Amino acid sequence: xxxxxxxxxxxxxxxxxxxxxxxxxxxxxxxxxxxxxxxxxxxxxxxxxxxxxxxxxxxxxxxxxxxxxxxxxxxxxxxxxxxxxxxxxxxxxxxxxxxxxxxxxxxxxxxxxxxxxxxxxxxxxxxxxxxxxxxxxxxxxxxxxxxxxxxxxxxxxxxxxxxxxxxxxxxxxxxxxxxxxxxxxxxxxxxxxxxxxxxxxxxxx
Amino acid sequence: xxxxxxxxxxxxxxxxxxxxxxxxxxxxxxxxxxxxxxxxxxxxxxxxxxxxxxxxxxxxxxxxxxxxxxxxxxxxxxxxxxxxxxxxxxxxxxxxxxxxxxxxxxxxxxxxxxxxxxxxxxxxxxxxxxxxxxxxxxxxxxxxxxxxxxxxxxxxxxxxxxxxxxxxxxxxxxxxxxxxxxxxxxxxxxxxxxxxxxxxxxxxx
DNA sequence: TAGATTGTTAATCGATTAACAATC
DNA sequence: TAGATTGTTAATCGATTAACAATC
Numbered sequence: 211x212x213x214x215x216x217x218x219x220x221x222x223x224x225x226x227x228x229x230x231x232x233x234x235x236x237x238x239x240x241x242x243x244x245x246x247x248x249x250x251x252x253x254x255x256x257x258x259x260x261x262x263x264x265x266x267x268x269x270x271x272x273x274x275x276x277x278x279x280x281x282x283x284x285x286x287x288x289x290x291x292x293x294x295x296x297x298x299x300x301x302x303x304x305x306x307x308x309x310x311x312x313x314x315x316x317x318x319x320x321x322x323x324x325x326x327x328x329x330x331x332x333x334x335x336x337x338x339x340x341x342x343x344x345x346x347x348x349x350x351x352x353x354x355x356x357x358x359x360x361x362x363x364x365x366x367x368x369x370x371x372x373x374x375x376x377x378x379x380x381x382x383x384x385x386x387x388x389x390x391x392x393x394x395x396x397x398x399x400x401x402x403x404x405x406x407x408x409x410x411x412x413x414x415x
Numbered sequence: 416x417x418x419x420x421x422x423x424x425x426x427x428x429x430x431x432x433x434x435x436x437x438x439x440x441x442x443x444x445x446x447x448x449x450x451x452x453x454x455x456x457x458x459x460x461x462x463x464x465x466x467x468x469x470x471x472x473x474x475x476x477x478x479x480x481x482x483x484x485x486x487x488x489x490x491x492x493x494x495x496x497x498x499x500x501x502x503x504x505x506x507x508x509x510x511x512x513x514x515x516x517x518x519x520x521x522x523x524x525x526x527x528x529x530x531x532x533x534x535x536x537x538x539x540x541x542x543x544x545x546x547x548x549x550x551x552x553x554x555x556x557x558x559x560x561x562x563x564x565x566x567x568x569x570x571x572x573x574x575x576x577x578x579x580x581x582x583x584x585x586x587x588x589x590x591x592x593x594x595x596x597x598x599x600x601x602x603x604x605x606x607x608x609x610x611x612x613x614x615x616x617x618x619x620x
Numbered sequence: 621t622a623g624a625t626t627g628t629t630a631a632t633c634g635a636t637t638a639a640c641a642a643t644c
Numbered sequence: 645t646a647g648a649t650t651g652t653t654a655a656t657c658g659a660t661t662a663a664c665a666a667t668c
Contacts, residue, residue, distance in 0.1 A: 260652090307508035464626065
């Protein structure tokens with residue numbers, strides 16, 4: 211269970227595994243083979259076995275993988291055994307959409323606050339949370355033990371606000387802006403690049 | 416300029432090139448070298464030259480790449496030399512966020528309609544477009560020459576609506592649902608998987 | 621011309637696949 | 645035991661990097 215350095219290629223597949231195993235768990239399935247997983251997920255059975263062996267040995271020959279155990283292992287590697295306190299920065303369209311997305315709460319990402327520069331928005335209530343002034347964010351992160359900031363602000367202010375978040379002690383940034391944020395070690399950034407995705411679509415068409 | 420089969424790895428880098436070259440163009444920069452690109456984009460110069468050579472020879476030794484030409488070539492490969500007519504299916508949070516995102520229009524993706532099942536929403540106007548009843552979508556795609564549908568509906572109805580869109584003659588689907596859509600050849604699907612991205616973040620933290 | 625930088629090939633690295641002995 | 649399926653190694657495939665002759 212002492213996980214080796216897991217490659218990015220594997221990490222990008224983990225959420226797919228997770229979602230599928232989750233379904234199996236709900237349906238009270240006991241075990242699943244790499245072959246069955248291969249059929250349903252579209253990765254090769256060989257790759258799946260290799261992936262799983264990256265983070266431990268819990269298959270049984272002639273039986274497959276125990277669903278409960280698999281679920282536990284993958285949850286662990288994905289970091290889903292704990293809850294994360296999150297805040298949204300920017301109460302515009304994307305910020306509001308994310309705020310209203312209930313799915314994330316189920317996965318353990320708990321929305322604790324929403325912040326915006328625009329003083330007109332600071333009385334808005336989204337998903338039971340009142341929008342706060344951005345000036346309060348640094349203290350909030352510190353006091354409320356916030357792990358992840360979801361950054362949905364205009365490009366122009368992205369890096370400046372990012373710096374503030376880091377001063378507050380944020381550990382992860384889910385970045386919906388198109389800016390390549392500069393962050394110190396220990397702060398993880400995951401970019402959601404909608405334009406990139408749309409351009410890929412038109413390229414493939 | 417007869418482009419070879421461009422690998423997925425290259426395609427995923429194209430939007431980054433595009434965005435950067437776009438900036439250079441705006442700033443009236445004449446030429447750029449693979450070295451300069453390497454510094455600013457973080458890919459190796461070698462990789463950049465290889466990437467560009469995938470789709471034509473337009474560099475000049477001792478000078479670099481002509482920005483205008485580069486922009487034209489990349490636009491062509493990304494399919495940005497034409498406009499795309501798009502519709503949004505599902506006027507919930509994500510649908511509305513995408514509808515209000517002006518960036519896409521600038522890239523040539525023209526929003527022509529918004530559709531929803533919920534009859535209560537069919538009087539809503541988003542970004543100057545009135546939400547229509549989903550029953551009208553098949554005819555709309557056909558009559559208005561719609562290329563791309565942006566799918567923002569609940570999981571449960573995703574495949575069913577996808578089938579309708581295909582009957583209408585849609586060619587590309589930008590899929591915000593978490594469903595692996597089944598589509599015939601000739602219909603391109605690009606998935607935006609927000610949960611996957613969020614899980615990757617917590618995994619890396 | 622001299623300097624810069626490409627185009628291109630060969631070397632390296634990493635990820636995927638195939639194969640099969642081990643074993644439940 | 646016989647059948648199924650893993651764990652694991654070796655082979656293959658593809659992508660990245662290094663190097664340098666060609667040439668603007």
